[in-house]
Amino acid sequence: MAAAHTTLTPKSPAAEGSTTAWDVLPHLVLWLGIALTAFPLYIAFVASTLTPQDVAQAPMALLPGGHGIENYREILLQGMKGTYLSPPVWQMMWNSLLMALIITGGKIVLSILSAYAIVFFDFPGRMLAFWLIFLTLMLPVEVRIMPTYAVVSDLGLINSMAGLTVPLIASATGTLLFRQFFLTIPDELVEAARIDGAGPLRFFKDVVLPLSATNIAALSVILFIYGWNQYLWPLLITTDNRLDTIVVGITKMIGTGDAATHWPQVMGTTLLAVLPPALVVVLMRRWFVKGLVDSEK
Amino acid sequence: MQRRVIFPQRALPLLLLAPQLLITLVFFFWPGGQALYMSVLQQDAFGTSVRFVGLENFAQVFADEDYLQAFWRTLYFSLAVTVLAMVPALLLAAMADRVVRGATGYTTAMLVPYAIAPAVAGVLWYFMFNPSIGVLAWWLKAMGVDWNPTLDGSDAMWLVIFASAWKQVAYNFLFFLAGLQSIPKSLLEAAAIDGARPLRRFWTIVFPLLSPTTFFLLVVGVVYAFFDTFGVISAITQGGPATATETLVYKVYKDGVHNLDLGSSAAQSVVLMVMVIGLTVLQFRFVERRVHYN
Numbered sequence: 001m002a003a004a005h006t007t008l009t010p011k012s013p014a015a016e017g018s019t020t021a022w023d024v025l026p027h028l029v030l031w032l033g034i035a036l037t038a039f040p041l042y043i044a045f046v047a048s049t050l051t052p053q054d055v056a057q058a059p060m061a062l063l064p065g066g067h068g069i070e071n072y073r074e075i076l077l078q079g080m081k082g083t084y085l086s087p088p089v090w091q092m093m094w095n096s097l098l099m100a101l102i103i104t105g106g107k108i109v110l111s112i113l114s115a116y117a118i119v120f121f122d123f124p125g126r127m128l129a130f131w132l133i134f135l136t137l138m139l140p141v142e143v144r145i146m147p148t149y150a151v152v153s154d155l156g157l158i159n160s161m162a163g164l165t166v167p168l169i170a171s172a173t174g175t176l177l178f179r180q181f182f183l184t185i186p187d188e189l190v191e192a193a194r195i196d197g198a199g200p201l202r203f204f205k206d207v208v209l210p211l212s213a214t215n216i217a218a219l220s221v222i223l224f225i226y227g228w229n230q231y232l233w234p235l236l237i238t239t240d241n242r243l244d245t246i247v248v249g250i251t252k253m254i255g256t257g258d259a260a261t262h263w264p265q266v267m268g269t270t271l272l273a274v275l276p277p278a279l280v281v282v283l284m285r286r287w288f289v290k291g292l293v294d295s296e297k
Numbered sequence: 298m299q300r301r302v303i304f305p306q307r308a309l310p311l312l313l314l315a316p317q318l319l320i321t322l323v324f325f326f327w328p329g330g331q332a333l334y335m336s337v338l339q340q341d342a343f344g345t346s347v348r349f350v351g352l353e354n355f356a357q358v359f360a361d362e363d364y365l366q367a368f369w370r371t372l373y374f375s376l377a378v379t380v381l382a383m384v385p386a387l388l389l390a391a392m393a394d395r396v397v398r399g400a401t402g403y404t405t406a407m408l409v410p411y412a413i414a415p416a417v418a419g420v421l422w423y424f425m426f427n428p429s430i431g432v433l434a435w436w437l438k439a440m441g442v443d444w445n446p447t448l449d450g451s452d453a454m455w456l457v458i459f460a461s462a463w464k465q466v467a468y469n470f471l472f473f474l475a476g477l478q479s480i481p482k483s484l485l486e487a488a489a490i491d492g493a494r495p496l497r498r499f500w501t502i503v504f505p506l507l508s509p510t511t512f513f514l515l516v517v518g519v520v521y522a523f524f525d526t527f528g529v530i531s532a533i534t535q536g537g538p539a540t541a542t543e544t545l546v547y548k549v550y551k552d553g554v555h556n557l558d559l560g561s562s563a564a565q566s567v568v569l570m571v572m573v574i575g576l577t578v579l580q581f582r583f584v585e586r587r588v589h590y591n
Contacts, residue, residue, distance in 0.1 A: 022495060026392035027399075033389045034406045040421040040463070043432055047424065059435040110317040117310035120303050129314050136325045138577050142524045142546045143569040146553040146562055147331035148324060167324040170317055183300065190302040200304040229414035231528040236554070247414045251532045254420065263430065270420050277412035285405050292411075292471060 041274065048072070048268035055263040067264065075265050076272075080253050089269050092246040095161075097276070099234070099245055100227030102165040107223050108216055111174030116204055118175075119182040120190070130179075137172045141233055149236055159240045168233060173295050174219055181215050182208070218291035221284050225277045246273040329570070335563035354564035363540065364548070364565070371523065371544040374458060378526065379518035381462035383511070386469030391499065393470075394477040404474065411467040415525055419532030422460035446534070450541025453534045457542050460533060461526045468521075469514050476510035477503065516580045523572070545569060 047055050049068035054060060080086035118130050141148060148167065157163030185208065193203045234248045244252065250273060253266045281288050339350045358364050393403050410418070425433045428445045437444040446453040480503060488498045527546050530536060536543035536551060543551070549569065553562035 026395040029392045030389060030396065030403045033385065034403070037407060037410055040425055043425055044421055056430055058430050059432050060430065113313040114317040117313035119300055121306060121310035122303055123307050123310050129318060132321055133317060136321055138570065138574045139325045139329045140524055140573060142527065142549065143566045143573060144328040144332050145550055146559060147328035147335065151324060151328055166320065170320040170325065187300065187302040200306060200309060225412055231414060231416045247416050250420055251416055263424065267424060270417055273417050274413050278409050281408055281412045282405055289471065293475060
């Protein structure tokens with residue numbers, strides 16, 4: 001589409017002798033980049049429309065076959081069959097969705113309240129609270145695997161949605177982001193609210209929350225992707241496969257990874273795992289970009 | 298750090314902070330402290346007796362040939378992933394910066410892999426390069442390459458490197474593009490009038506101005522390669538064949554969860570903690586410099 005119009009592209013201000021080459025080249029390189037990006041997904045799509053026998057006969061076809069609908073119907077409603085019996089994929093997607101939404105909502109609520117407390121009040125221990133939250137950045141799950149597992153196990157949260165989500169809903173990034181934004185709210189607004197007799201909770205609800213709408217939206221997009229894509233944590237916390245998220249479910253489906261694996265089903269599930277977060281990126285691109293850039297400040 | 302006009306309440310802010318602080322203490326600081334504590338203890342195989350051993354666990358970890366190998370392997374892996382994810386991203390961002398028509402479409406398409414979980418990226422690449430059924434594995438073999446990541450350690454390493462880098466290009470692309478778009482066009486026009494050709498303009502003007510972004514992405518890339526690639530490795534190789542793709546994070550997981558060697562796993566955790574602290578400090582010190590530049 002875009003490549004067809006290259007000749008219409010306005011000449012760059014730095015145009016010189018080789019103008020046309022320098023105008024077409026970017027499109028060529030970008031299309032090549034997109035092709036390399038999309039290739040693994042395309043191959044997965046083709047595989048998901050074939051039979052296991054088609055895939056096992058290397059090299060497999062590079063054009064889609066006619067078994068797509070039955071494959072997707074099978075995995076969504078019944079799950080994987082063969083040597084490893086998985087729960088139906090709709091159930092895994094539901095688990096992932098629930099997990100992603102609880103983590104997103106939890107992180108937003110906790111971090112916006114914390115930032116509000118730290119920015120709009122003065123109380124003993126304010127800086128201590130700020131540093132405690134900030135320091136969690138330096139304690140990712142990967143560096144405290146065993147003891148965190150022990151805590152969750154002592155609390156009886158193994159194999160529960162609470163165990164999957166609650167330990168992940170503290171958010172230093174979110175708190176820092178909202179703190180940064182709250183510092184830019186004009187003092188006049190706070191003064192006006194106080195003159196009108198509005199208390200801090202009223203001010204939060206009527207002024208701060210509406211002003212934060214775009215920040216909340218941007219952060220939500222990033223957090224949804226973060227929640228949906230969790231892997232190490234659910235792998236540790238769930239042994240009951242009815243609680244499998246789709247990302248964990250796929251890796252269990254591969255098993256030994258030989259030709260006996262039902263690859264069309266695995267690849268169909270893989271695409272179903274990619275679809276929701278990819279749609280979020282494409283449909284909410286503007287917020288996604290804002291969230292990504294803001295959360296790194 | 299704080300506003301001039303604030304509310305006078307004392308108890309309310311503590312109430313607002315309580316949920317986050319509670320979770321932070323229970324699920325971050327308590328286990329973090331436990332890791333520190335366990336790293337100086339030694340437990341026998343049945344968990345019946347525990348004794349204080351000081352820094353013995355650390356001494357053992359650093360004397361362990363496997364650990365040292367995992368350390369160098371992780372550095373090699375991280376460097377390869379970071380560079381392989383940055384070079385194409387810079388090229389693509391430079392091209393996207395020149396494009397007027399279709400820029401939004403290109404950008405959106407380039408960003409999609411960010412949405413893909415590392416473990417899922419691993420599965421996608423494993424499928425293409427699986428020695429018995431993979432499409433690209435078949436092509437490699439047809440070209441005479443002896444390709445088998447399930448048996449050959451360096452094949453397996455390349456596979457996890459490429460899968461990890463493929464996913465990270467999107468992120469680097471976005472930040473490089475933002476960096477490029479913030480460079481004043483007048484600077485480039487002036488250089489063009491002076492007769493500098495595009496490539497020369499890029500290396501003498503654009504690239505130096507991008508250096509804060511480049512450094513930032515280098516640090517973020519290393520953090521990604523260290524910690525977030527667990528899913529890629531777990532899905533494709535589980536650290537194998539033998540220990541050919543075992544990174545430090547994968548080793549902590551394996552020694553703790555599978556081998557139940559708690560003392561060693563805790564000591565390894567503490568070493569990783571020190572690395573995270575170093576990388577985070579680097580990242581934040583740099584961000585202040587970036588603000589200063591602007």
